[in-house]
Amino acid sequence: MIKCGGRCIAIACISVVVVVVGWLFWCGPHTTVLLVRHADRAGTLDQINALGTVRAGVLAHVMDKAPLDAIIRSDAVRAEQTASPTAAAEGLTPIVLAGADVQAFVDEIRVNHRGQRVLVVGHSNTVPDIITALGGPAVTIPDTEFDNLFVLELCRCRGGARLTNLQYGAPTQ
Structure with missing residues (x-):
């Protein structure tokens, strides 16, 4: 039997604290990324149409139920x-990035919004790439x-990302 008195207990307690603090630091709070494609548009115009205006209002209502820390568009x-x-x-000023620069979106989320709830407004060809670059599954x-309203939960402790695909507003036809 090893005899070391209170010193062994103190060392064991310190070891447990170091492991727990390290685990909490490494895991940290999870990040929630909500991703949508821009709202409905007519043809190839760079503006949303009347249905899109309604959908944008519905998105604001939906996001009111899940307060945001940032909007990236x-x-x-x-x-x-x-x-x-x-x-x-939400009283937020959106962060504006070049639409085709998927890596800029990913870096902005990872570097500046860890542990936050972030809305990303992108495009049909960039939202799927942002999801996969953040560790989510492939989507089209x-x-x-x-x-589509994609909810991507990022948590290092549970092994990466979990994606939920929801719909908001009137179904597109």
């Missing part, structure tokens, strides 16, 4: 029009769909 007019009602309702968004 592409520099396209249709992304601005989609994000604006939510930004106004057809050019005719505007009602």
